[in-house]
Amino acid sequence: MKAATYAVECNGTWRVWISLAPIVDFCWWEGREEKFGGWSHNQGMERLVLLTLEMPLGWAVLFRDRFRSDKHMHTWSAREWSTYIEDILQAELKAEGDGNGNGNGNGYGYGNGDVIRYSGRLLTGISMWECEGNRWRLTGRGCNMGVSDDNRTDEGQAFLRSEQRKATNVTSFGDERTEVLKWNSNFRDRSDREEEIFLGERIENLALLARQAEQLVHGVSGRSLLEAELEALLLDQSPELCAPWRRAAQLAHLQGRLSIEAAVGEDARGGAARQGLRQLPLVAGALRAAAAWPPHLGFRRGFAPRRALPRCRRCGSAATARTPCAACGLSGCAYCEACLALGRSRACTLLLRSAATPAVQCTASSDPTVAARRWGLSAAQAGAAGAALAFLAERRQRSAVPSPEHSTVPGSKRSAVLGSKHSTVPNSKRSSVPGPERFLLWAVTGAGKTEMIFPLLEAVLGAGGRALVATPRRDVVLELAPRLGRAFPAESLAVLYGGSTERWVGARMTLATTHQLLRFYHSFDLVIIDELDAYPYHNDPMLAYAARQACKPDGCFIYLSATPPTDMQRQVKSGKLAHARVPVRFHGHPLPLPRHLAADPVRICLKRGALPKKLIQELQISLNRNAQIFLFVSRIAHIEGLLVLLRRRFPSVVIEGTSSQDAARGEKVMAFRDRSISLLVTTTILERGVTVPQSDVFILDADSSLFDEASLVQMAGRAGRSKDDPAGRVFFISPQWSRSQRGAIAQIRTMNRIARQKGYIRKESLQ
Amino acid sequence: MSMLSQWLRKAELLLAPPLTRCLICGKNSKGSSPLPEVCSNCAVTIPWIQVPRCTTCGRHVGCPDCTRSNEPTPLICNRSAVAYNEVMRELIGQYKYRGNERYTLLLGLMLDRAYGLLKAEQERERQVQLKGQKRNTLFSYLGYKGEDTWRADLLVPVPVSGARLVERGFNQAERLGHVLSSCRGIPQLALLLRTHHTGKQSFKSRAERLSDMKHAFAIDPGMKDRFAGWLQTRLNPNAPLRIIIVDDIYTTGSTIRACAEPLQRLADECGVAVEIRSLTLARS
Ligand SMILES: [Zn+2]
Numbered sequence A: 001m002k003a004a005t006y007a008v009e010c011n012g013t014w015r016v017w018i019s020l021a022p023i024v025d026f027c028w029w030e031g032r033e034e035k036f037g038g039w040s041h042n043q044g045m046e047r048l049v050l051l052t053l054e055m056p057l058g059w060a061v062l063f064r065d066r067f068r069s070d071k072h073m074h075t076w077s078a079r080e081w082s083t084y085i086e087d088i089l090q091a092e093l094k095a096e097g098d099g100n101g102n103g104n105g106n107g108y109g110y111g112n113g114d115v116i117r118y119s120g121r122l123l124t125g126i127s128m129w130e131c132e133g134n135r136w137r138l139t140g141r142g143c144n145m146g147v148s149d150d151n152r153t154d155e156g157q158a159f160l161r162s163e164q165r166k167a168t169n170v171t172s173f174g175d176e177r178t179e180v181l182k183w184n185s186n187f188r189d190r191s192d193r194e195e196e197i198f199l200g201e202r203i204e205n206l207a208l209l210a211r212q213a214e215q216l217v218h219g220v221s222g223r224s225l226l227e228a229e230l231e232a233l234l235l236d237q238s239p240e241l242c243a244p245w246r247r248a249a250q251l252a253h254l255q256g257r258l259s260i261e262a263a264v265g266e267d268a269r270g271g272a273a274r275q276g277l278r279q280l281p282l283v284a285g286a287l288r289a290a291a292a293w294p295p296h297l298g299f300r301r302g303f304a305p306r307r308a309l310p311r312c313r314r315c316g317s318a319a320t321a322r323t324p325c326a327a328c329g330l331s332g333c334a335y336c337e338a339c340l341a342l343g344r345s346r347a348c349t350l351l352l353r354s355a356a357t358p359a360v361q362c363t364a365s366s367d368p369t370v371a372a373r374r375w376g377l378s379a380a381q382a383g384a385a386g387a388a389l390a391f392l393a394e395r396r397q398r399s400a401v402p403s404p405e406h407s408t409v410p411g412s413k414r415s416a417v418l419g420s421k422h423s424t425v426p427n428s429k430r431s432s433v434p435g436p437e438r439f440l441l442w443a444v445t446g447a448g449k450t451e452m453i454f455p456l457l458e459a460v461l462g463a464g465g466r467a468l469v470a471t472p473r474r475d476v477v478l479e480l481a482p483r484l485g486r487a488f489p490a491e492s493l494a495v496l497y498g499g500s501t502e503r504w505v506g507a508r509m510t511l512a513t514t515h516q517l518l519r520f521y522h523s524f525d526l527v528i529i530d531e532l533d534a535y536p537y538h539n540d541p542m543l544a545y546a547a548r549q550a551c552k553p554d555g556c557f558i559y560l561s562a563t564p565p566t567d568m569q570r571q572v573k574s575g576k577l578a579h580a581r582v583p584v585r586f587h588g589h590p591l592p593l594p595r596h597l598a599a600d601p602v603r604i605c606l607k608r609g610a611l612p613k614k615l616i617q618e619l620q621i622s623l624n625r626n627a628q629i630f631l632f633v634s635r636i637a638h639i640e641g642l643l644v645l646l647r648r649r650f651p652s653v654v655i656e657g658t659s660s661q662d663a664a665r666g667e668k669v670m671a672f673r674d675r676s677i678s679l680l681v682t683t684t685i686l687e688r689g690v691t692v693p694q695s696d697v698f699i700l701d702a703d704s705s706l707f708d709e710a711s712l713v714q715m716a717g718r719a720g721r722s723k724d725d726p727a728g729r730v731f732f733i734s735p736q737w738s739r740s741q742r743g744a745i746a747q748i749r750t751m752n753r754i755a756r757q758k759g760y761i762r763k764e765s766l767q
Numbered sequence B: 001m002s003m004l005s006q007w008l009r010k011a012e013l014l015l016a017p018p019l020t021r022c023l024i025c026g027k028n029s030k031g032s033s034p035l036p037e038v039c040s041n042c043a044v045t046i047p048w049i050q051v052p053r054c055t056t057c058g059r060h061v062g063c064p065d066c067t068r069s070n071e072p073t074p075l076i077c078n079r080s081a082v083a084y085n086e087v088m089r090e091l092i093g094q095y096k097y098r099g100n101e102r103y104t105l106l107l108g109l110m111l112d113r114a115y116g117l118l119k120a121e122q123e124r125e126r127q128v129q130l131k132g133q134k135r136n137t138l139f140s141y142l143g144y145k146g147e148d149t150w151r152a153d154l155l156v157p158v159p160v161s162g163a164r165l166v167e168r169g170f171n172q173a174e175r176l177g178h179v180l181s182s183c184r185g186i187p188q189l190a191l192l193l194r195t196h197h198t199g200k201q202s203f204k205s206r207a208e209r210l211s212d213m214k215h216a217f218a219i220d221p222g223m224k225d226r227f228a229g230w231l232q233t234r235l236n237p238n239a240p241l242r243i244i245i246v247d248d249i250y251t252t253g254s255t256i257r258a259c260a261e262p263l264q265r266l267a268d269e270c271g272v273a274v275e276i277r278s279l280t281l282a283r284s
């Protein structure tokens, strides 16, 4: 889209604003005497320079963010303002000029088939205004961006015409519309004095607009929405705002409650980038031209250095694509390819974000054992949940510490507060890093981490906050939703996943798949991320960005994982990450320790047409004890061959294979669960999620680079899940040991050791 | 273009990994394929229309519409690159609705292939005609710009409404036409506008809807002069002007026929004979 842009001088300082509805801005900056809810009065506005009614939004945002007030600006003529704009947007104008100039002059046309050249007609013209009472006076005007003076338009007229056009387009704005029309006719009546615009008496309408702004702010609270998403939300939640939303949004923006951004723009750390661009405008221009799309060479990812690449503000990815755009008229309008599925985010797309409210303060729960009893937690679960609760309660105090280097909250004191030694809270410089604080709940497979969520949610909801539980898997969302509903019957709950109907419902408790987080902004006091190491969250910077954006800057994160990523484990070790472990399963038995079987790689076995003897023996033992068998392989291509060999060897056993490419995967997993399949050959696709009561785990080619430590721990975690069969058998089968296998076994050993030390292991298991 | 950016382009080509992500299946592959950014496995699944069953609308299967209606239309024929099946529905959806413009080149080249087939077809026909006639006159030689090559003069994209254009950011027909235009060196002019017609489609009778559609397009007044100016530059002003209307999907053909009429009128006004055909990416 294109937006109006103006500069305003208040008490000697200039500031640039972007406007979706300039009429609202003119009303806002009037120094009105009467007090009026939602509208400003007497803010020391000295003059207003309307720079343009139509600038590509991306440029308008760049200009606003790069703008620096100068004490001479009040003396500037239109031409000086124009030069200033050209200077600030130098790199962009240059790139746009290059984009147009490289050969293919025709065919870029929209509407009239013309090449769109911004250098020729960027802006509608500059006009300068002063205001006395509620009477605006045009004090100067001029054209810009190379438009010759004889070609000048009457800005006042153009402004009014455009407003009138908007007003006639608005059908359900009621009184306000007639008022605007009246205002316009007022103006026409006084055409002998064109430079004066009387905004007239619109008190009732201003009140209505203030109410609408209020309603809009409420509706989008905690959201980050593209224009189309906002319209969808309003259609769903408050259809009466569909027509007047631009004006309401503009008022909310002026009130400081809604930010106006371009969905793709300069990095927030743009200072250096801008310097680079301004020092080397030629190079930057050439790089941008190279990144644009030349039709003969095909579509390309930008090769330009990172600092020249704009970023998607919704998902954080670099926006590598640039195409001609009919919405803003630029021939190189960048868009983000990473989050296309949620509607296209581009350099001229309006992104509205609500201003954050401060995070709530959770009170320290009276006694962790009470919560434990209420939610039916085991001792190990209760200990870890208690540590997390203490973290939530103390978070604010830590944030309040002015100088983190001299933190007065030493770890020893915290431990005393917690009364629990398995919580390690660092007293590092954590609070010097802006953004939400983080806590890791490291709970072994089968520990029952879902139950531990409940007391945490209770604490935040009880303090009046908003909480989010995000999980990578849709089935977890569907399974958890009714449990959360039952646990907190009085709270509103929004359940979000691809295709869910509650997309725009605002609720205090939100349960979502990770992709849905992209639509939130500084919304939650507590964000709980389940299985942060699992696909697709793991290694997807977009989802990590989304999660960070969704949390209030002073809110907190709690990660749940059985196998935290290595960098997080490192932070735990070095004391940089607050955490608590649940080292034992809910049934109180230790984790089965994997055993290693030396055998040839699967590839060789398949070639030879025979399975390793040791494998056959162990499989037979498992079958004899009536266990369900997970047989993990590293490659989908091995499944078929293995099925043939296994079926030949165990003709009476029902053996199946499945993978990500198997359309019948769902049915096979179901059949495995209800024991009609005894042995399932599969890949890491089933490393988590599927739990079968009495099961043994065999991992072939366990030294494969495709199995990392986390995968091995997760696969091993399929065994011994039931309290009736807690000692499942786990085998790593490979010609040699690998670092991952050793790491996985060490991790399992450590957890068992801690569990034993804490006394979490049941007596019968210790014997 | 500056030396630097040329150098950068070369460097980029050298640095570009041989692996490309297939636009259809999303997997990485390095095999060569006739289409850019499509793996060879997927390339064979594209439902090309090699020889149309219906020579009027270019449909790949039997076509009751063309035999039933004998309404006069300036549209001579339509040709489509592919049948509109599940694969194409997904591709076009990704492009048009999701706005993944990475597909522009692929889809544009598919359209270009259809142009190649149309050209070959026209040249074959011409051969047959010439064999029938005695090729005796210099006039026919001049009139048809060389006896065995056929070439369109102008591409005209089917317009989308202004609101949709702003919402989507691009007109898919115009973008596809742009690729074809670049490949073949045929100019493209966006001569048409979508006129505003009010009222809900669903409340109208079939006849009303058809009549609405008939008047849904008009010549962009701002383009009339440009078109006239462009006509002046033609090397062979006596030959009929071959216009190709470009669109993404041909369903009933009513859109394209509605576009053909104002073009015919414009040509009449300018006193030039026209042959109007259409090329679409997919035929349903
Ligand atoms: Zn994005």
Ligand SMILES: [Zn+2]
Residues within 6 Å of the ligand: A001, A056, A325, A326, A327, A328, A329, A330, A333, A346, A347, A348, A349, B169
């Ligand atoms: Zn744009």
Ligand SMILES: [Zn+2]
Residues within 6 Å of the ligand: B022, B023, B024, B025, B026, B027, B038, B039, B040, B041, B042, B043
């Ligand atoms: Zn493919």
Ligand SMILES: [Zn+2]
Residues within 6 Å of the ligand: B054, B055, B056, B057, B058, B059, B063, B065, B066, B067
């Ligand atoms: Zn037909």
